[in-house]
Structures are given as structure tokens and as C-alpha cells.
Amino acid sequence: MPGAGKRQKRALWIASIPMAVLALSCVYPVFFAINNALKSNKAYILDRLSLAYEPTLANFVQAWTRSHLNEYFINSVVVTVGAVLLLLFVSSISGFALACLRFPYRRLLFAIILASLMIPIQVVLVPFYRTVIALDLVNTRIGLIISYTAFFLPFSVYMMTAFYSGLPRELIEAARIDGARFSQVWWHVMLPLGRPALITLGILNTLYCWNDVLISLLVLQDQRTLMVGIAALRGEYTTNVPLLSAGLVLAAAPIVILYVFFQRQIVSGIAVGAVKG
């Protein structure tokens, strides 16, 4: 900080110590996982904290092929991409309707959607499962896509409604005078203007879907998604920690790559969503 006085500098130093400890506590598990993923099981048992002296990729190969993570990976990608696209489509269109159109019981509908945000998933698991069975969606990817969409939709709709409520009404009115039908207003005006909120939602929902175990375990019983597959690597009595670590690194990699690619949009998306842009 330029021009900071001596006292201020000392205060900054003191404040930086707990921050450094916090940062370390976040980074260490990542280091632990990568480090152990490179060890053999024997090396891990001998010294679980040391650095990997003889690094090996055997764990990754074993996790990817023999533990079927490659199949589970495809399932996760298909389900996550499908659910996120469906979520963005539905939440953008319903956010537009709730924020900008006038129809009877609009407020009541919004209140019901908000109320459903308050219900924990565990409470509705049994009726949810019975519904999935009745619709013959068990063990189908489309079933899981629909389930994710259903569970994460209230928050997405809430966020898009709030975002669209902040846009000036005149934009829609101008488009209507320009001859755009409602579907065209949504496609040409609301969708591009909703970009910052949609990117934020896309990231959040990707994380939720990718990391979910509970819903996936219920719906996709035979095929498994990546997170369920990794959970299955833990044995009841013994666990091959290097193998589990390798699986975790593989599972986290796509999200990290996604973040690296979209870093600027994610940060600006959060900022633009917060302050009127």
C-alpha cells in the first residue's frame, strides 16, 4: 500500500498472519490429495505426510480404467451439461415472465417458488423417489437431468427474476413497439442482457450437479456418476487413500479447468450482478 504509515504497515503484518493460516488450511488438502495420488499405497502407509519421492501415475490409470471412473465421467458430463442448460433455459424464461409480464396470481406463484427454496431435499426424498419410479425414470440420464433441474430450479428462477426486475421496463416496451413478440423479446433482449446472471448461475449449478451424490445415488443406481463412483472407492474397513486421492484429483480437474477458462466472466459476472450494470 503506497504511503501507508509505519503503524498501518505493522497492522497489515499482524492481520496477514491469520489470513496466511486460513489460506494454508485451504491449500493444504489440495496439496495432500495431489501428493498422495502420486504415491504407491505402500509409500503412503510408510509415511503419509512425506513428499512423493518416487511419483507414479499408476493410481490415476487404475482409477480411470479399473475403477470405471471413465464411464462415470461421461455420465457426469452428460448429466451436468444437460441439467445446467435446461436450468438456464427454464430459469431465464420464467424469470422473464415473473419479472416483466403481468398475469393473474403472478405474486402467489413467485411466493410458492420462494417457499420451495426453504424445503430441504431430505424431506422430500421419499415422494421424489416414488415419483421417479412412477415416471419410469430410474436408471436413466434424462431422469437425473430432470431431477437436478427440479431441485435447483427455485434458486435459479429466484435469481433470474431478481435480476430481470432490475432492468428498465422501457427496454421491453421499446422492443414491443419495434414489433417483437414475447418470444422474440426474450431471445433478442432478455437473454443477452441476462448474461452476467446466467454465467453466475451456470457456474453455481455446474458445481451443484457435478458434486452431488445423494440425488444421483437414488436416480442413477446402476450407472453411477463420478462423485458416486469416488464415494464407492472408500471401503468399509480399509481405504486405498492414494487411489481415492487420484479419483478426487480427476473429479476436481474439470471444475478447475472451467474456472481457469471462465475466471474473468465469473468474477465480473458476480460483480455485475451485484451492482447495477
Place this chain on the structure above:
Amino acid sequence: MSEIELRNVHKRFGSVEVLHDVSLSIEEGEFTVFVGPSGCGKSTLLRVIAGLEEVTGGQIFIDGRDMTDEEPADRGLAMVFQSYALYPHMSVADNMSFGLRMARRPKHEIAEKVARSAKILRLEELLDRKPAQLSGGQRQRVAIGRAIVRDPRVFLFDEPLSNLDAELRVQMRVEIAKLHKMLGNTMIYVTHDQTEALTLADRIVVLRAGRIEQVGAPLDLYADPDNAFVAGFIGSPRMNFLKATAKGGKRLAVGGIEVEVPIATDVGAGTEVQFGVRPEHFDAAHGIDLAMTADVIEQLGSTSYLYGTISTGEAIVAQRQPGRNRAGELATLRFDPANVRLFDADGLRIR
């Protein structure tokens, strides 16, 4: 045939009646200005014509066709909003061509029309920019350009100059007047600024609390107001209203003096009336003298305004040649009785 005709239009928001039985016809090519204080329903009336608000009762005819229930896009109108309402993610050219693209016009026609409007409004250099990269005046021109491109029968302006600074506002006002001369379209313009109304309009519609108070040419409204509201609203500073008592015939006692005014009908002796004189009519060469104590004098260079009281304690504003009076001193105002406008207790004009 009139271009736009409103027949007994009512508009209610819940239990609040915003427009009460408004009937109005606007001729082809006319520049009509809706003017009135905030909340008088002038913007609502414009939005009803545009089709952005549904009427609660009554009918709207555009070019002889009943358009009461038609979609905004089918009414052949273009609208310029106070906030400009430019699509922020589109370039200037895309903003202007949006309506034509929605109507699926051929590409060469779109390009031609955008180029023509850009030329009229001197926007050629800016076509690739985004609205955020434009100044307020430029955004306003783009908003007008977007309206021109569609070749509408009627232009609607909703307080288009309110967001501009004073200097730019005068400049854009002249541009809009020029545009009307050049295009010759029917234009309806909403404003609360009477200067804009007086300078732009062929005809002014004065509204108050959802009712039309008077419709007429700017100078007619100024010289011959139907009621005290219009008399006070048109003209700046506003008309002075003094309490007067009729003395029988055409004689009135006002501000400690007696005046005979040239009106057609006699006022019964003892009747209380409002005696209206505009500030600019207090510098007459001959007429009746009225003494005032000037508390504050505003010197505007070419003229000065005296703010003060007369002998009865009533506040008064007078416009005088500069340098003739000093604050705190007695000033003698002189007015011609022909410039007096009388209003009864309900504010209606006594002619």
C-alpha cells in the same frame, strides 16, 4: 380525416382513475404536445395511444381504424422514451435496425434505411459503437433514429429531453422541430416543461388530474386561457392572481385600488373573483398604477423580476426593465386593464 382520435378514454389502475373521459382528435402532420404537472396522466395517455397500457373504457382510432385492442407494433407508431431505452448489448446500427429485422425486411432495405436515418441525425460515425460509449445527446439521437427507421405514421415522444443538460436540451429541441418540418409526420410529445410545449407545439393539450383542461395553439392558451389553471400553468413566471371584489358593472376593487375591466358580461356586485395579470404586463406605457414593495430583485440582464407585496399584503411578481428599481423600495407597476384576465371562484374564466 384526423390521424388519431380518442373517444371517451378511461384508464384505471386498481381503484385509482388516472384518465377521466378523455376525448381528443389529432390532425395529420400536427405536432401536439401534452403538458401538465407530474401525475396529471399525460404519460399514461401517451402509453394508451402507444398500446403499452390497455384502456379501461373508450376507443382509440388511428387513421380511421379502431386500434383499441391492437398490439403496439400493429399501430404504426414509433416511440422515444425518456430513458432512451436503447438495447445496451447492440451496436447503434443494430439498435436502429431492430424493428426492421423483427419485421423480416430484406437486408439491403434495412441497410439503406439505417444509412438514411444515420445521415439525417449525423450518426454515421457512431454506427458501430455501443450505447454505453455515447453521450446523452448522442443516445437521444439514436433513440430518435430507431424511431425514424421504421417509417411510422406517428411519432410518440415521452419527455425525451428530461435527461439532458440545459444547453443540450435547447439544441435537441431545435433538432426535433427541424425533424418535424422535414418529415411532416404526426408527432405527439409529452413534457412538463412549458417552454418545450410553447416552442414545439402546433397544438397544446393541457392536462390536470386525468382531465383535459384546454386544447389550443400555444399563443391562444397564453392569451386566452379557459381557466385559472391553464392561465397559471402557461407562462413563466406564472400569472399573478389577486383577490378582487366586484363593485357592480365592470368595476372591481383589487389591491387597494378600483379598476374597470373590459369584459363582455357584468359581474354582480359583491362577487369574489380572481384578478389575473401576468408579470410581463406590469411595464405598460399607460394604464393603471399599482404600488408594490420589492423585497427581492432578480437581475437577468435584459430584464429583471421584482418579487414583493402590494398594499393588501398579497405576493406579486413583476417583470420590469432592468435597473429601474431597488430592493426594499416602493415600485409603481402599471398595467393595461385589457391584459387582465378574470376568473370566478371555481377558476373558470369570466370573459
